[in-house]
Amino acid sequence: MLLFLFLGCCYSIVHAGDDEKGFVVVPTSSFQPETVCSTARVNLEQNHSTVSVPLVHRHGPWAPWQSTDWPSFREMLRRNRARSSTITSRASRGAASARDDKKVVIPSHIGDAVDSLEYVVTVGLGTPAVRQTVLLDTGSDVSWVQCAPCGAGECSSQKDPLFDPSRSSTYRPMPCSSGACRDLGAYGNGCTNGTDDDRCRFAILYEDGTVTGGVYSSDKLTLTSVDTVGNFLFGCAHDERPSGKYDGLLALGRLPMSLVSQASSQYRGAFSYCLPAVNSRSGFLALGVRMRSDTTGFALTPLGTSPLQAPFYVVTMTGIAVGGKQLVGLRLSAFAGGMIIDSGKVVTALPSTAYRALRTAFRKAMAPYPLVPNGHLDTCYNLTGHKNVTVPKVALTFSGGATINLDVPNGILVEGCLVFEDSGGDGSVAVLGNVNQRNFEVLYDTSHSKVGFGPIHAEMM
Template identity: 40%
Template sequence: MAWGFSATVLLLLLLVVEGGGGVDCMEVVRSRRALQRKHHLRSRAESGATILELRHHSSGKKSREDEDDDVAGFLSSDAARVSSLQRRVAGWSTEEDDDKASVPVSSGARLRTLNYVAAVGLGGGGGDDATVIVDTASELTWVQCAPCASCHDQQDPLFDPASSPSYAVLPCNSSSCDALRLAAATGSPSCDASSSDSSCSYTLSYRDGSYSQGVLARDKLSLAGEVIDGFVFGCGTSNQGPFGGTSGLMGLGRSKLSLISQTMDQFGGFFSYCLPLKESGSSGSLVLGDDTTVYRNSTPIVYTSMVSDPLQGPFYFVNLTGIAVGGQEVESSGFSDGKVIVDSGTIITTLVPSVYNAVKAEFLSQFAEYPRAPGYSILDTCFNLTGFREVQIPSLKFVFDGNVEVEVDSSGVLFSSDSSQVCLALASLKSDYETSIIGNYQQKNLRVIFDTLGSQIGFAQETCDYI
């Protein structure tokens, strides 16, 4: 599709390594400049996009106990995120509310997160790197800022507003502060809107106890040479939560302050990603803009409509109309109201109980020859596969509105701590009144396309290995 300007493509290479103990984990890059110095990175042009190649660092060894604690912690944090999203869906406010760029991206296991991260430049004093989680359910990009009263540990240096001549705090009577104020469930600016001198202070808080507090500001955002002037973000001076060692979040959600909305003129509200298998040497991409020629999909793109919902907040909703296990369609009353969130920041797909129980029953029927094992964190359908040389894994397919069928990569069906505890990589919500979430673990090796102006989401099979 054409937006009346040359397509702008942002390719974010996602670098991954294989974690120990059978759990797929990811590694982080210290910074763009440090990585370039150490590995002599090469860039190449492809269909109007610039691609920066990345290589991984070696990771330190951990004990089995430490690895198990880390993974259990990841899943517990994932469950807390799911609970937070449920609250935000239920309580969201009803008020209205041929450039090239390439940045280094890596995975985040060494940053204590299984989410995907990107290194972006922030500030007019040279563009300090900030490693941020790529999150389609966040409405605001925020980073930790100096001086920080209370910050979680991060790998990169804190962003120092004093070092950037283009940094400016937004006043309380600004339109951006108004936009954040409307997002009452997650952003509550506290200031005197009648005063032009009052800074727009914000608090982003979540049910799991995590939060970011600071001021709303604007500065230059650099995406590998593509500079976005006056980018609005949160400059957090008090931040705590399961953000690992990252600098903060990149908000790609549906809101007035997200990266997607703020770059509408450049990218047309169109972006996609391909999340790689978490194995050594694997990589993926995030593309901003509508140039589909840079994709490497092996199947045609099929689109399903986004669900129009006045309470949608920053989320991307579609209708899940069915699930097939091993080619067998499961039956559930939960598909009659199958609105789900497609989210890059949630790890494990969580389903309403009526749907999950039907999927679980069919999977157990087809996997009956393998002995059961105790549950693992949020995963309750587990098996002991010790001693088995071959395991036949039933396929898993999601069906969305419009008969759009999406096959889950085989690596996204099972989650393992080790061979004695291999679990179905799906979890159940507490109530059918909650909203199912399609997590990133089931989106691997898929090209997922978000067309916000066309109000549709596309899917295609793609091997996410660009190196």
């Protein structure tokens, strides 16, 4: 039996010369302590509108619903692979379009991406506000909720009431002639039928044949009792979608349709989050955070600005350390495809040379523990019978010198498996998964083209 390591320990943003030991002894009899990320800790500008809402794991005990149908580890990895294929396909298509000097087209097929998403927030929609529990996704373009009326077999069951646009005094459908409808691009689905009805339609297709589609609309989004976003654009879905207790999806990507872009005048295109582990208390999603010149406590790296990278947040990775030692022989060309930071993918994908070097060093450091087959991940350990396990620290370095130590073992191991995989050949697109991001405050500041990683357990340095 694989032992699911829950114990977490404090990490810190590291600099050259720090942390010479490079290993952490983990008691296997302990569970991970509750993540301390109940509030954003980023420096805020004075007189700047900010808001923070709780964020929880949808399969954890703090989810808005009680559920026993947690996906198995194998199923989680299957969904992770589907999302990974989708992300790399979209990113590679953008790169190919750039090489061919053709217009970039964002495909509407996004695979099984929704089922792989793990974190939810609760917001209000309409006037009066109707509670909606929505998935959080930094890799999505269009926000949507399931709407009434919805015929039998067209909608999936959900915990909260369906959003009924006829009961909202601030709701309005977008006409086909509107700029908002044109901005949908590949997600547009023409207009509704009827001579007196030109409502804009949207559609998002999934690989299993289901679809999220309906009327592209506008209404008031309520984040807290005093924080709202007026004329928020979203999809009012009436068609079949993947099953789940959630009510919809909140898109935090970089395209004009996302919440980040829509509310940029209010929150200046900046947000941060802390992603808790499955069994931890809530984390947070904060909008409106913005970095001052004083960014003490955050490891900062430039954010890619090419429109070919939309809707993703792309940074450049430059190195990896295992057990306090830098992996040698890794050329920067191996990371030329960039690294997408993704809230929905579980396992981090690295280019082949980088992954093989990491795997070799990690296996050498974990040599006292027997490897066991898994079928999806190739570096898994049977830790049964060990009271303590010595785990090497893993540090990732990004352009600009930003270096972070991943949480040990919660940010490195899941069910005894190293949470990294091969994304393909050198120069392929890498993806930073959410396990590596746990217990960080991850900051996205599009106005300054920066991404920051800040400590949650450790004090600001």
